Amino acid sequence: MRESGSGPATVNEHVAHNARVWNYWLGGKDYYAVDRRVGDHVVGMYPAIREVARADRAFLGRAVRYLAGEAGIRQFLDIGTGLPTVENTHEVAQRIAPGSRIVYVDNDPVVLVHARALLTSSPEGATDYIDADVHDPDTILRAASETLDFTRPVAIMMLGILNFVPDTGRARAVVRRLLDAVPSGSHLAVTHPTLELGGAANAEAMRFWNENATPPITARSRAEVASFFEGTELLEPGIVSCARWRPETADGGAEPPEVAQFGAVGRKP
C-alpha cells in the first residue's frame, strides 16, 4: 500500500464526499450522516441516481470479465476505485485468471482506511493500493510499476473518475499520459456522467451536489467522452449508456433502460 507524499488527508465528517455517498447509493455501510443526508436529497431530486450507481458497477463486472476473458488482459490499473464493495475489480478478474495483478488508486482518506479489503489477492496474483490524485498520472505510473509490468498490456479502468477532473483538456492529457505508458493491446475502460442522457432533473441534482458536496462533478457530452479514446479502437457498441454496453440479457430479451452514464472500452492498437 502506497500513500502519497502529501501527508495523511483528514477525514471530513461534515461535508459529503463522493466515495462515501456512492457507497450509500450502492447499499453499502461506509458513510456518515452527512453523506446519507446529501445522498437522500439527490435521490429526491433525481431518483434514477441509484440506478446509475448500480449500472456503473454492473458495467465494471462485464468489462472486467471481457478484459480478463476474451481480451486476455492480466494487469489492471483501477483509478478512482471507490470504497470496497462486492465484485471489486480483482475479484472479478482473478476468478477468470487467478494470476491477474491489480493496482487500485483513489485519493479519499476513507477509501485508504478500507483499502485492506482490496488487498485480498489470490496467491497467484497481486493487488496494491495507491493513495494518489488522478491529476498526477506520473506519480500513479511510478507507484504502479512496483506491481505492474508496463511492457505488457494493461487495462486502465477509469470508472466515474474523469468527471472529477473539471478541465476537459486536463482530463484528456491525463488519459493520454496513461495510454502512452502502456503497450499495444492495452485497453481503456471509462464510465462518465452525461446530461445528454440525464435531462433537467439530473442537471439540477448535479448543481445541488456541486454546491453541497465534494469533489465537484463535471458532466460531459458523448463527443467529449469520445475524445478520451483518441488513439484507441473503440470496441462495439461504442459509447453508449453503460447499462447498454454488452448487456447480459437472455436471447431476445429487451434492452435494459438507459442510465445517464456513458460507458465504453477502447483498445490501443
Ligand SMILES: C[S@@+](CC[C@H](N)C(=O)[O-])C[C@H]1O[C@@H](n2cnc3c(N)ncnc32)[C@H](O)[C@@H]1O
Ligand atoms: C463515483 S466513484 C466510482 C467508484 C468506482 N470506480 C465505480 O465505478 O464504482 C469515484 C471515486 O473517485 C475518487 N476520486 C475523486 N476525485 C479523485 C481524484 N482527484 N483522484 C483520485 N480519486 C478521486 C472518489 O474518492 C471515489 O472513490
